[in-house]
Amino acid sequence: MSLSAKWVRSAVIGLALVPIAAVAAPPPSTLPPGVYAGEKDVALAVAGKYELDVSHTSVIARVSHIGYSYSLFRFDKAEGALTWDPAKPETAKLTASVEVGSIVTPVQGFADKLKGKDYLNGDAFPKATFVSTAFRKTDATHGKVEGQFTLMGKTRPVTFDVELVGAGKGFGSPRLGFIAKTWINPQDYGLPPLMTAPIEIVIDAEFVKAG
Known part of the structure; x- marks a missing residue:
């Protein structure tokens, strides 16, 4: 047997002797004491009333730029409340709103126009709101929320x-x-004719149990 073959054989035998538990052991947590990472298990969110953590939430509107690309408009001021029971997700209730005047866009000066009468008319209608009417679970990590x-x-x-x-x-x-x-269809809400393509609303939301 050659030297290299003997080395490979020894390495294989050595690995076989390592306890399986030692190989499979997860690395120690690097989180501080009392801080727990989120998991893909909705049951870990215990029943109760939750409030929107605005510091860890984003509300984005993706608007077609006359067919060439999508412009991203961000709303920086939001609030929301969720009543939740993981055992009965169909009974959940959600209310949420954003201040339209908090809109931000990378196009210099355009946010002020978007707040004005030609677009969102923020003085007359300062908030956009959502009120849920139904929660429908589709699988362990997905669902649909219907509302107004x-x-x-x-x-x-x-x-x-x-x-x-x-x-x-x-x-x-x-x-x-x-x-x-x-x-959403922008024409359903009275936005200018320039906005004809559907607008995508994307929300990354984090809720914390009240109290």
């Missing part, structure tokens, strides 16, 4: 496709995070 969306004084039904990001003990209080997406 109000923008510029006009209310229409919308359905958000929802994906669980994580749930768990959080830090101090249980937390629940998800991604929600839907499309």
